[in-house]
Amino acid sequence: MAETYNIKVFRFDPSIDETSSFKIYEVPNEFPDMGPMSALKALRYIHEYIEPISFEFNCRVGTCGRCAIMFDGVPRLACWAPLSGEHTLEPLKGFPIVKDLVVDIDKVRIRFIESDTSIKTLAPIDKLPDIDGKLWWDELQYLNACRECMACYATCTALQMDNKWESFIGPGAMAQIYMRSIDTEDRADRVSQAAFSGAFECVQCGNCTAVCPAHIPITADIGKLQDQAAARGLKPADTTAPNWPLA
Amino acid sequence: MATAGLALSTALPGCAKDTDATVASDSRARSYITHDTDVLVVGGGIAGMAAARQALVGGATVLVVDKARAGHSGNSGLSWGHCFGTNEGADGDGSSLVPAMVADTQGMIDQDFVLAIAQGLHESKPARLGEQCGTILQRGDDGKAQYNANDAALPVTCVLEYRPYRVARQLMRAGVPFIDNTMVIDIVRAADGHVAGAVGIDLKSGDAHLFRAKTVIMATGGYHWASGITAGSPESTGQGQAIYMRHGLSLKDMEFFAVDFETIRPYGTMAKEKDQVEIAGFAAINANAGMFARNKSGKFFTEGLASSDVDNTDSFQAVIITAAKEIIHGNGTPGDGSNNGLYLDLDRVTAVSHMLPAYYYSGYLRDSEWGLGYQQPKDVEMLCDYYSSGGWPSTKPGTCETEITGLYSATMTVSEWGTTFAAGQGYLAGKDAVQKAKSMDFPGFAETDVQDILNKAFGMLEAAPSDPVRPIDIHRNMQRAFYKGMNLIREEQGMQATLDELLRIQEEDLPRMNVPVKSKQFNVDWRMAMEAEGMLLCLIGTTQAALYRKETRPFHIRTDYPVMDNANWLVHVWVKLNGDGTWSIDTTPVNDSIIPAAQINEMLPPVDMSVPNTYKTQ
Numbered sequence: 001m002a003e004t005y006n007i008k009v010f011r012f013d014p015s016i017d018e019t020s021s022f023k024i025y026e027v028p029n030e031f032p033d034m035g036p037m038s039a040l041k042a043l044r045y046i047h048e049y050i051e052p053i054s055f056e057f058n059c060r061v062g063t064c065g066r067c068a069i070m071f072d073g074v075p076r077l078a079c080w081a082p083l084s085g086e087h088t089l090e091p092l093k094g095f096p097i098v099k100d101l102v103v104d105i106d107k108v109r110i111r112f113i114e115s116d117t118s119i120k121t122l123a124p125i126d127k128l129p130d131i132d133g134k135l136w137w138d139e140l141q142y143l144n145a146c147r148e149c150m151a152c153y154a155t156c157t158a159l160q161m162d163n164k165w166e167s168f169i170g171p172g173a174m175a176q177i178y179m180r181s182i183d184t185e186d187r188a189d190r191v192s193q194a195a196f197s198g199a200f201e202c203v204q205c206g207n208c209t210a211v212c213p214a215h216i217p218i219t220a221d222i223g224k225l226q227d228q229a230a231a232r233g234l235k236p237a238d239t240t241a242p243n244w245p246l247a
Numbered sequence: 248m249a250t251a252g253l254a255l256s257t258a259l260p261g262c263a264k265d266t267d268a269t270v271a272s273d274s275r276a277r278s279y280i281t282h283d284t285d286v287l288v289v290g291g292g293i294a295g296m297a298a299a300r301q302a303l304v305g306g307a308t309v310l311v312v313d314k315a316r317a318g319h320s321g322n323s324g325l326s327w328g329h330c331f332g333t334n335e336g337a338d339g340d341g342s343s344l345v346p347a348m349v350a351d352t353q354g355m356i357d358q359d360f361v362l363a364i365a366q367g368l369h370e371s372k373p374a375r376l377g378e379q380c381g382t383i384l385q386r387g388d389d390g391k392a393q394y395n396a397n398d399a400a401l402p403v404t405c406v407l408e409y410r411p412y413r414v415a416r417q418l419m420r421a422g423v424p425f426i427d428n429t430m431v432i433d434i435v436r437a438a439d440g441h442v443a444g445a446v447g448i449d450l451k452s453g454d455a456h457l458f459r460a461k462t463v464i465m466a467t468g469g470y471h472w473a474s475g476i477t478a479g480s481p482e483s484t485g486q487g488q489a490i491y492m493r494h495g496l497s498l499k500d501m502e503f504f505a506v507d508f509e510t511i512r513p514y515g516t517m518a519k520e521k522d523q524v525e526i527a528g529f530a531a532i533n534a535n536a537g538m539f540a541r542n543k544s545g546k547f548f549t550e551g552l553a554s555s556d557v558d559n560t561d562s563f564q565a566v567i568i569t570a571a572k573e574i575i576h577g578n579g580t581p582g583d584g585s586n587n588g589l590y591l592d593l594d595r596v597t598a599v600s601h602m603l604p605a606y607y608y609s610g611y612l613r614d615s616e617w618g619l620g621y622q623q624p625k626d627v628e629m630l631c632d633y634y635s636s637g638g639w640p641s642t643k644p645g646t647c648e649t650e651i652t653g654l655y656s657a658t659m660t661v662s663e664w665g666t667t668f669a670a671g672q673g674y675l676a677g678k679d680a681v682q683k684a685k686s687m688d689f690p691g692f693a694e695t696d697v698q699d700i701l702n703k704a705f706g707m708l709e710a711a712p713s714d715p716v717r718p719i720d721i722h723r724n725m726q727r728a729f730y731k732g733m734n735l736i737r738e739e740q741g742m743q744a745t746l747d748e749l750l751r752i753q754e755e756d757l758p759r760m761n762v763p764v765k766s767k768q769f770n771v772d773w774r775m776a777m778e779a780e781g782m783l784l785c786l787i788g789t790t791q792a793a794l795y796r797k798e799t800r801p802f803h804i805r806t807d808y809p810v811m812d813n814a815n816w817l818v819h820v821w822v823k824l825n826g827d828g829t830w831s832i833d834t835t836p837v838n839d840s841i842i843p844a845a846q847i848n849e850m851l852p853p854v855d856m857s858v859p860n861t862y863k864t865q
Binding site for chain 2: 047048056057058059061100104117118131133135136140176
């Protein structure tokens with residue numbers, strides 16, 4: 001016996017629509033006894049059986065990071081967002097909208113690029129080094145699995161509420177800087193890099209950690225960078241704005 | 248099927264003229280943005296990035312054009328945990344990989360080509376590049392790197408958790424321009440046939456682009472999305488293969504797909520119709536770990552096999568052959584066997600799950616409660632899928648250059664070694680393209696060719712046929728047709744019915760194709776329309792090749808020709824789309840320059856699908 005979901009979806013084509021709107025679609029789950037249906041499947045159902053709609057996806061199983069949307073106001077991967085009645089699907093908050101649920105990610109992609117998280121060492125890497133097993137399995141594997149889904153950016157208080165776009169590289173990129181800081185091969189000064197990428201702009205609200213599909217404890221990781229930077233004397237005496245634009 | 252003599256010479260497009268394309272912009276019917284580059288790389292995955300890096304460090308200008316989000320597109324962009332086979336830790340120059348690759352392809356590989364790949368991989372060290380760019384590959388429980396493999400039998404290590412988008416980041420930082428969300432729809436060529444660049448559509452805005460280039464490297468991946476039964480990417484629609492075919496290149500090995508059991512049914516599918524079986528939810532653990540799979544009666548069918556040749560769960564081919572035999576001989580799921588599936592035993596999976604690629608365990612086990620919040624039953628049904636396709640043009644073995652001068656192919660994959668060959672080809676193609684670009688001027692091309700290409704693409708958007716069919720429905724029709732007769736277990740009648748339906752779709756449905764919303768802004772229907780013809784050409788070519796090969800050779804499994812026949816079929820089947828729309832098929836013997844055919848015959852275990860699996864104790 002099928003269940004039916006009422007999915008309210010943000011619709012906007014900037015090239016022809018004066019303004020955005022919402023449309024409600026009825027989507028059936030024909031195998032409810034097998035478990036919940038995902039928002040991505042609902043979107044694909046709408047596109048195939050109801051009307052054309054634009055959204056991003058690739059892997060369908062949670063590993064590629066392409067399908068992140070606002071699901072009932074919370075950023076998450078559409079393929080991992082379970083349906084259970086009525087839901088609202090919107091584009092990731094804070095990004096320019098290309099069409100419907102598709103956003104332009106350039107403003108965050110540049111931050112991942114500039115985080116410069118290649119392994120910095122002047123000694124050649126001849127072969128892959130052995131690592132402390134616990135370090136890889138307890139911490140590095142999660143940081144490595146960051147998919148650049150940008151859900152953390154959509155919910156970051158410092159960015160979305162306090163508009164610290166100039167001074168804060170943002171949670172995802174900062175987590176990658178943290179990854180390098182615990183990588184025993186890396187020789188760069190990542191604590192300094194973190195400080196000058198705006199680590200102290202993070203207000204430690206925990207939103208990013210709550211939405212990260214890779215299970216990265218972003219808040220705690222940034223907190224550690226803050227502590228290490230403070231111990232090095234890099235924290236300003238008061239908390240006035242940092243003295244640099246993010247280049 | 249018409250069988251002309253093998254014609255590997257390239258056919259020039261009908262109206263190529265030798266002009267220098269200095270046409271005043273306001274007289275162009277369709278306007279476009281022009282770029283110039285020494286090396287154009289089409290596709291930004293593992294192969295494309297390997298090529299782009301060679302262009303960068305070789306001192307050439309380079310542009311990478313990708314159909315979707317850079318670093319996150321195609322099979323490379325799935326970031327499934329990327330079991331990446333590399334021989335960079337082996338002794339010598341890497342050539343020790345050759346016998347293993349010949350065995351793993353059942354002899355169906357050009358040995359000079361695989362030697363060049365083996366040496367190129369060893370030289371370019373792609374796993375190390377991944378770590379240098381910031382990925383930290385999976386370590387053992389003890390933290391040891393899975394890197395140095397000097398096992399003579401298989402001198403390759405499969406590293407896990409390779410993340411292509413970290414390489415993309417680093418290349419972007421180093422100044423390689425990635426023009427993404429832009430789909431290349433065709434190449435342009437000079438009067439002498441040399442490639443001169445490519446035409447693309449920015450899918451976000453509908454703007455047209457001309458990429459003038461001295462060399463073009465196709466790194467567009469496969470066409471397995473057209474098969475409808477795939478774990479692979481929706482970007483994998485065969486546009487590269489379609490370009491090869493439209494420009495007269497024959498394609499070989501189309502009948503071979505890379506196969507695995509990864510689709511959970513019905514939950515992991517688009518389950519509205521029984522036969523929409525592309526993975527659309529969680530993926531199962533693959534049958535490479537054959538110890539997880541049960542047949543319909545619940546038996547772990549890879550245990551206690553009587554034949555030592557196949558009782559080897561390290562051999563991917565052996566596990567798939569064993570699984571296929573279970574299905575052929577009535578042990579496939581469900582009760583009536585109609586799904587051609589197997590059961591996955593979750594208890595066994597859980598015990599070793601953390602060592603498996605992320606694709607399998609993170610979405611499926613570790614994150615299932617976080618993600619979708621449901622519990623899988625102990626036994627789930629899993630179906631076979633295609634995660635990569637065949638279909639490659641003839642290339643110079645050491646450089647990957649096709650018979651169209653300046654056009655390189657880095658699109659070949661081999662069974663489970665897709666990442667391996669992607670990295671190797673990208674490296675070889677990039678190195679050669681740089682040298683070639685430095686020694687030549689920009690080729691000319693005909694403006695009318697650019698206009699023809701754009702008119703075709705925009706015509707699909709603008710068309711208003713009287714009896715319209717949406718592109719998504721054409722995609723589905725061809726996927727359903729292909730799944731019916733061209734899934735894992737094949738025979739002539741089913742394949743012919745598939746071919747008949749594909750030809751009907753080509754003749755009747757394609758002309759009715761209609762994009763209902765005419766906006767150019769990220770128009771998914773328009774993109775699907777532009778993809779549809781190429782997908783169909785790939786499937787038609789593939790089905791013909793499969794009908795032609797009258798034997799079984801993994802992964803082309805036929806119940807009507809169940810035996811692997813090395814005496815007659817150590818040949819490549821070449822499929823060619825002629826200029827008038829007809830097809831030609833021919834064969835060439837496999838290049839056995841290193842391991843002679845007679846020796847290949849001896850080293851391959853026999854395959855006879857008509858003989859069921861037998862066990863030491865019943």
